[in-house]
Each structure stands twice: as C-alpha cells, then as structure tokens.
Amino acid sequence: MTDILSQRCPLHILIAEDNQLNWRILQRILKKLGYESEVVENGLEAVRAVEAALADAQPYDLILMDIQMPIMDGITATQEIFSRFPIDQQPQVVIVTANATPEYVEICQQIGTHGLIQKPINKQGIADTLESCYLGSRKT
Numbered sequence: 001m002t003d004i005l006s007q008r009c010p011l012h013i014l015i016a017e018d019n020q021l022n023w024r025i026l027q028r029i030l031k032k033l034g035y036e037s038e039v040v041e042n043g044l045e046a047v048r049a050v051e052a053a054l055a056d057a058q059p060y061d062l063i064l065m066d067i068q069m070p071i072m073d074g075i076t077a078t079q080e081i082f083s084r085f086p087i088d089q090q091p092q093v094v095i096v097t098a099n100a101t102p103e104y105v106e107i108c109q110q111i112g113t114h115g116l117i118q119k120p121i122n123k124q125g126i127a128d129t130l131e132s133c134y135l136g137s138r139k140t
C-alpha cells in the first residue's frame, strides 16, 4: 500500500517560481505526493495570492519560493508576507534555490523562513520538507 503524504500531512501549497521548467518539475513531484498546488511567477504575485487566499478563507500553509524572480524577488516577497499579515495567518516559506550560498542561508534564517532547498530538487527532499512543515505548522 502506498503512503500518500498528502493524506498524512495535508497542506495548501503555493509555488512561486518564474522558470516554467522548474515549476513544472516541482508541481509534478507534489502531484506524486498527492498535493495540488498553485503557481505564481513573481514575488508580487505571491504576496497577492496570499492575500486573496486569506480573503477566500483558504489560506496557504506553505510557499515554495524561488529567490530570483522578476518584479519582486523571493526574499523581498517573503519579508513582505511576514510583515503584512498577522502571524497566525502567515504561510510558512521554504526558499528553493540553485544558489544556496552561506549568505543566503543566513538571510533565510534572519527573515524567518522555515528552510531552504537546494536545486536540483528531488522527491525525497521535497517530501521531507513538507512533512517537517506540516509538523511545524500544527497549532495544538
């Protein structure tokens, strides 16, 4: 019997990634783990999507956030989300980057992201991250 991660760890997930090949791969991995996800292609759209989802009472639990995107980068978008919305309404943010330099790791810790995933992504790495986010987001 297959263990469907999404049944054990349900999460509403947003992908913020400007590279179509990258977001298609990520979305396919999420699908295999049982998750539907929405995609936006820049940081400003991510902020707006969080706002819209809250207005619809369907808040995101997690954003998988690229750093380098047009219009607004992922770091700025994350800071905007964390400053604009009340803490109990904020999604967790995991940065997904090909460029996990020590500097970026430190920035991610400073701004309060849940973690950082190094590209190229793989199914196990994503699954581990989702499980960790789910466990971390449970408010008991």
Ligand SMILES: [Mg+2]
Binding pocket: 017, 018, 019, 066, 067, 068, 069
């Ligand atoms: Mg990018």
